[in-house]
Amino acid sequence: MAWRIVVGLLDGVKDARGERVRREIREHLGIEVEQVRTLNVYTVDASLSDAEIEAAAAGPFSDPVIQEYSINRPLARDFDVLVEVGFRPGVTDNVGRTAREAIQYLAGRPLAAGEAVYTSVQYLLKGNIDKQTAERIASGFLGNGLIQRWDIVTADEFDRDKGVRITLPKVTSDARPEVREIDLDVSDDELMKISRDGMLALNLEEMKKLQAHAADPALRQAREAAGLGSQLTDVELEALAQTWSEHCKHKIFSARIEYEDEQGNKETIDSLFKTYIVGATRDIRARLGDKDFCLSVFKDNAGVIEFNEDWSIVFKVETHNSPSALDPYGGALTGIVGVNRDGVGTGMGARLIFNTDVFCFASPFLEKTLPPRLLHPRRIFEGVVEGVEHGGNKSGIPTINGSIVFDDRFAGKPLVYCGTSSIMPRNLNGKPCHEKKVQVGDHIVMTGGRIGKDGIHGATFSSEELHEGSPVTAVQIGDPITQKKMFDFLVIARDRGLYNSITDNGAGGLSSSVGEMGEDTGGIEMHLDRAPLKYPGLQPWEILISEAQERMTLAVPPDKLEAFIQLAKEMDVEAADLGVFTDSGYFHCLYEGKTVSYLSMKFLHEGVPQMVIPAKWTPKALSEPGFDLPADLGSELKALLGRLNVCSKESVVRRYDHEVQAGTVIKPLVGVANDGPSDAAVFRPLFDSFEGVVVSHGICPSYSDIDTYHMMACAIDEGLRNYVAVGGNIEHVAGLDNFCWCDPVKSEKTPDGEYKAAQLVRANKALYDYCVAFGVPLISGKDSMKNDYQIGETKISIPPTVLFSVIGKIGDVRQAISMDVKRPGDLVYLLGITRDECGGSEYYEQHGELGSNVPKVDSAYALELYKTLNIAQRDSLIRSCHDLSDGGLGVALAEKAFAGGYGIRVDLDNVIVDGELRADKLLFSESQSRLLVTVRAENRDRFETLFAGQDAACLGEVTEEPRVLLSRGKTTLVDVDINILKEAWQAPLREL
Amino acid sequence: MAKQVRSIIITGNGTNCEREVANACRLAGSEVADIVHIAELLSGRVCLDDYHFLNLAGGFLDGDDLGSAKAGANRLRHASVKGSDENLADQLYRFIEAGKLVMGVCNGFQLMVKMGLLPAHGADFRTQTATLSHNDSGRFEDRWTYLKVDPASPCIYTRGLDGVYLPVRHGEGKFMVRSEEVLGQIEAGHLAALKYCDADYDAPIMDYPQNPNGSVNAIAGVCDASGRIFGLMPHPEAYVHRTHHPRWTREETLPEEGMGLWLYQNAVQFIRSELL
Missing domain, CATH: 3.90.650.10 (PurM-like C-terminal domain)
Incomplete structure (x- = not known):
């Protein structure tokens, strides 16, 4: 028989979960509920004695200090509407599985096959709520109809003796195992119908290939000998x-692409993957010669590079976009535990050391009606964050690096990138462990x-x-x-x-x-x-x-x-x-x-069969905006700091355990109040060595709207810039690319396929050019090529997005550098040159503009700068270092100041500029390959000698007075208290 | 062999912090620090009797699916050791009666409290009188906390210390008691060896986020009357070197050794002087 055990908190005990649900219902749905309390329900479908059920209820299922329980009688009281949410048949019920195991320990015997415990949660809602509103709450927040079901009962309807009716979500099937044969000797239309109806996702050419294969007489003979008929089985x-x-x-990356550029030059690319990705790594490894640190690339579940003489590092990043769109929690959770298996399943196996995660969402505050089947971005945000939290935290793997990128086109499909690194011995039982x-x-x-x-x-x-x-x-x-x-x-x-x-x-x-x-x-x-x-x-x-x-x-x-x-x-x-x-x-x-x-x-x-994809590059006619110089640049800066792509992600970061395994040396949050934004993470994987792994990433989809070539170049530079900022060795670093594209194959559904395919080609060209120039081999990667939403006439395509993840080494973690300013009197230097490059920037976006001057990367220039920075770091000349990215110099200066708890006084006339720049562009241009460092005053000469001949300009100094004071000569441009700037930066996502 | 301090760290079923706890034990001078999978204990091949210092490390036993450490506590109570007629719990009680040391951190602390090992008034190690429940914030949080040591506590791990700075990383760390009487016993016996406090280690604090979970009386760690059985939500094993400190890049005078190591050093010291 089935027993129903209900567990609830004793009167007077705070129901933190219920309180949180109440808040979330208000935030997500705008519905005010007076009170939410929660009860856990265990429906036990097993043959057990009364005493055993009682022992389970009183033992593992409840906490005698704060909870009460009842068996086959309801606990619910004092509510207006009750919503009980449980799983649909066949959906993984982790709590139910653990409950089943607990009963086995108690009973001292295994339960029979088919005997199970099913869990559900009762939400007791109090307030002016009718059934219809409760249905909205259930479907809009408490449950996900794809995987869960719910009962809604009002106080009047509630059976006070029996409670909510028992539902057993047991998978019942009397289907006999059978193997069907499929006749492929049919018309083209029929072939495509077989593909569509069977969810095979094969195109006509591929179906015809199968047709021909099935019809091959030689094969028929072999099949018949094996006891099969002539038709393919299901x-x-x-x-x-x-x-x-x-x-x-990866048929698109393996396709033959007929590419034509803006000047009409044509070329055939036989596999983007082989030409640009494998090609880059091959050329770099040949150049590195005996300094080659790659051990296993592209052939396994993850890439492997040398760490030291005894150990190797494994790295992989996956995406889990489509499942996360349907069930954000399950999709993201599966994303992280799935990529963990890649790390463990590489070579002969490895031990997981850290995770990374990068999400691309639409604004959680989006106020638009969404087309059918799309979940609100806030729900996606909440579910994905919780999924990665459970996946990482429960697995004992620290989540040490990540970011969240916002663009409303990600409402069509959120991007969920999950990365993982593991460590393996160089040799195992006398053989290389990576083979x-x-x-x-x-x-x-x-x-x-x-x-x-x-x-x-x-x-x-x-x-x-x-x-x-x-x-x-x-x-x-x-x-x-x-x-x-x-x-x-x-x-x-x-x-x-x-x-x-x-x-x-x-x-x-x-x-x-x-x-x-x-x-x-x-x-x-x-x-x-x-x-x-x-x-x-x-x-x-x-x-x-x-x-x-x-x-x-x-x-x-x-x-x-x-x-x-x-x-x-x-x-x-x-x-x-x-x-x-x-x-x-x-x-x-x-x-x-x-x-x-x-x-x-x-x-x-x-x-x-190899696909053939046409691609034609036609640059869009874009121009620079003509708005006037804003009067108050302090307000502009404040507004930029509060933009979703810039603001603090602390509320998310804290939900991830970023310190388990005791190796996180540069944590995601740094500075005087442990809340400044780190550029990258440094992790020490071995207790008996101070060598460290450095991990970072670059991602800048907003530049794709101008030119994906420069988007890719900027993502690579950003990843490396973050990496060197904390002290990563630029000569021992590898990259990993994750392409997320909208469908680039021209078809009825995708009339602009040639443009999208050309965008893909251009990104790949930049990937090759810049990886080779920087000497950064690619070791693994992944592509996800169908990030579109299409129902009826509505189509939403994501902006072409590449996550460029970077992994490498620091010789001694004790030389790692954090981004926060350290002491008043330290000198503030800007490395790199600033250009009129606001195209695709956060600043232009703030003014509703795209612009055309997308940032471009000079790799030789950047590489020299990064190498010199590495020397300065090893010589202990650098006290803090922060990269310039979204929001440019203004944002980087503000972040450095408030993270360190001191002010900064700077004369912007000292900034090294290419040509003449208006003050707002000087402050907010997103020119690449720039870093802000602080240096002790007494090290000025040594620092400047080291950087002689390169662009390193002293802009000013760190001040005791907590203000960001930016002037141009005698004109003050910005003068704002760091606490005001910090508040603007912290406020937007604090409550999420 | 005879003069070795022998530490054991149990792992399996969702324990996560076993490696860094073993490292802390070794750094503190424990000659042996064995990470032992619970299957080894249940097979009878390894026995708690052979050790002095039992560590119950952090993690998510069974995913904390039935409430933190609930299923884990159930297993320890009921799982039998192969080739004997005892449960693992019997070995554990014998370990405690022998005057040996047990420290539980985070999930390990939750496990101890839910088994009734703490606060264990009147040396009753079988009745649960306190619990650790969901943080007031309703969320898992990773954040560093200041902890004030009760100098009058019998706790052998905090001897000679005034305060320590350690990270918490939990969703269910709110210490609660069955009754005012239990709280009175804890306070009267100075069993709450560690309390969340302000950055100057002046006074216990109830305000979020310094008190990260809303624990009653700001209690972060509790020992039994003997001071040898101890559990705490913050992670001492996460601060054994200066580079673990979240501000090590800006605080130039930090000692090489982290504050968390002090707790392990006290344990090893105690074993050397009392148990060897």
Whole structure:
């Protein structure tokens, strides 16, 4: 039978969660609720005794000091409307899983399959609320209809004896496993219908390739010998669709592009990825010669570089945009725990050391009616932040670097970038740890979580724009604890040499992980019915492609299998032997002994036809605005500091544990009150060495509206500038690119495809040019190419956005530099030259303008400056250093001052300028490669000698008096108290 | 071997801070600082009896899914050790009765309080009389806090200290008690060894954010009457070197050793003089 245990706080105990929900309902929906209280409900569907249920309720389910509970009777009282929110069948219920385990410990026996605990929350709303309003609250904030369901009961309707009716969200299915054959010998229209209806996301050319493949007589013979018919099975079709998806195969980056520039010059680019990304790294590595510090690039789940003689650093950044648009919490949580598996699944395995996160949202204060299926940006903000918080904090990985970029076009699709770094020994049991190879005969072992219907078609879904039929099953909820337990186990298994290879199960599930590992040996034989399932009723093809979380696939040699399974069992981690890696040349899957897939490995991995994409660059006719010099530049500065792209993100940063593992040396928040904005993070991963990892990033989508070439160049420079600001060594640094684009393939839906494709080409050209010029190899990356929203006539495309992440080394963390000014009397220097470059700037945006003078990067100039800065840092000449980015010199000076708690007095006539600049442009131009440093007065000569011949100008000094005082000669331009500036900077997102 | 200070740090099921706690133990002079997965203890291959100093480190046991450390406390109480007829809890109580040291940090403190190990009035280590619940802010927060030491406390970890500066990193750190009587016992026995205070370590403080969670009487750390069993929400293992300090780049006179290390040094010192 099912029991219902309700747990609530005792009278007089503050309900912090209820209070927060009340505030959020007001903020999100503008509905005033007098009071919100919350109750936890555990619905136990298991055969247990009264005494056992009582023990569970009184023990693990409630806290005797502050809570009360009731069994099969309601606790709810004193409310006007009750809303109970629970999960839909099959959605991951982490609390329910833990509750089930707790009962097993209590009862001293395992529960039977199908016996479960389901959790829900009752919100007791008090105030003038009718049912309709309650429905708005439930659907608009408390629940997400995709994954949750709710009951709404008014006080009058409420059954005081029985409470809310019991709902058991049990997955029930009497579907018999069956394998369908799909007839591809049909018309083109029918082919496309098969692709669309099956959520395969394959285009006509690809479908025709499958058609031809199925019709090949030689193949038919081989298939028939294996016991299959002449038509492809659903298992095979799904495996092909996953493997060939944009998400997995990066078809746009591999396409042949016919590019034409503004002068009519034409060129053919055979794969952007190979030409510009792999090409840049290849050329840089050749130039570095024996100083090459790259160990493993592009071939594994993440990139690997040298850290020191004994250790290597692994880095990867992923995006999880589409799922986060549908379920911000689950999407973001899955994003972070998913990228963690990339870090662990690189080489023979690595230990996670930190996370990074960058989000692109529309304004949380957006006051527009949104088209259907889009969640309000505030909900996205809240959900994503909480998802990354739970993913990172619960996994014990510090989140040490990130940012939030705002542009209202991100209402169409939010961008959620999740990065992770891990550390591995250079050598493991005598072999390089960053290498791995499956051997013929190794067992295919899946470990971690079980398989359910969650995440089916995630890879193909994210290869499309967000539309009406976007599948619910694409949403998954991660479980950081199950994953953590698995990682604890895997690191021991690695050190004991119990496997030959490892990879994660992400997009495409087993189909991708086993398929890719099988490339080492040239074949696989996998029994799908041996995979552990969350519940019965899954079809073989669903088992193959489910993206259920927390799973890794390993290649375990036969003589280690028993030890591997035994260790897993002891550490309470699931591990299942699914078959073997072979050299048969075939992707051979069976179900209950019968062949359900027999695909040639070569066709699976190399069969996808190359796309051809037209691209034509036509620069937009843009011009500089003509507005007058504002009278009060102090007010302009204050307003800039309060803009969403500039203001403090402290409320978010504090929600992330940025110090666990005790290695964060330069934290995200620095300065006299621990609240100034760090440029980058410095992390010390080893307790017995002072060497550190430095991580930073650059991102500037606003420049894309002028020219993506310079957007890319600026993102690279910004990432490196932040990196050197804290002391990162410019000669030991790698980059990682994450492209998020709107669909660049010309079609009916995308008539401006040629322009968008040209934008993509230009960004790639800059990526090559600047990485090579700076000597920064790219080690890994990812692209997400369908960030559009299209329902009906409404189309929203995101601005082309590249996150350029930077990772490298500092020889001694004790030489790291923070951005806050340190002492009055220190001299303020500006490194770099200031130009008339306000195009795409925050300042122009503040005036409703775009402009045309986008900032440009002179890499040789910048590189020399950064190298010299590194020397000055090592010579202890630099007391503080801060990069200039959004809001230019004015914002950087203000941030430096209030972070340090002192004033700054500066004469702007000392700024080194290219030509003549109006005062506002001098203050707010976003010219690149500029940094503000402070230097002790007694070090003036040494500092200036070091920078002789470069642009380093002394602008003024740090003052005891807490004012930012900016003049031009005798004319005062800005004179504002630092506390006023700080308040303007802190206020906007403080309450979020 | 005989003269070794032996520390154990339990890990598994969501514990996160085991490595830095082990590092703190080693830096404080503990010759042995073993990180032991709970599966090792449950298999019977490792036994608490072989150690002097038990560390329950921070993290999210079982995701704190049933409330912080609730499921973890349930496991410790009920999980049996293979090849014996005892539960892990029996080993733990024997450890305490032997006069050995237990320190729980953050999730470890939550675990201790919810098992009834603290404040343990009348040496009753089995009845829960206090709890750690959701911060008043309703949110997880990472922030540094000033902590005032009660010089009259029996706590052996804070001996000789006036105040320490340490980070808190929790969503459920609000210390609450079952009754005024329990609070009275804590205060009368000087069991609240650490309280959130102002930046000059003058007086306990109830205002946010100096008191980051709204704990009653600003209580941040509690020991039992013996002073050997101790738990605290702030993380001493997170400040064992000057570069851990959030303002180390601007405060030039910071000593190399961080303030958190002092707590571990006191523990090791105590073991050397009393238990070896």
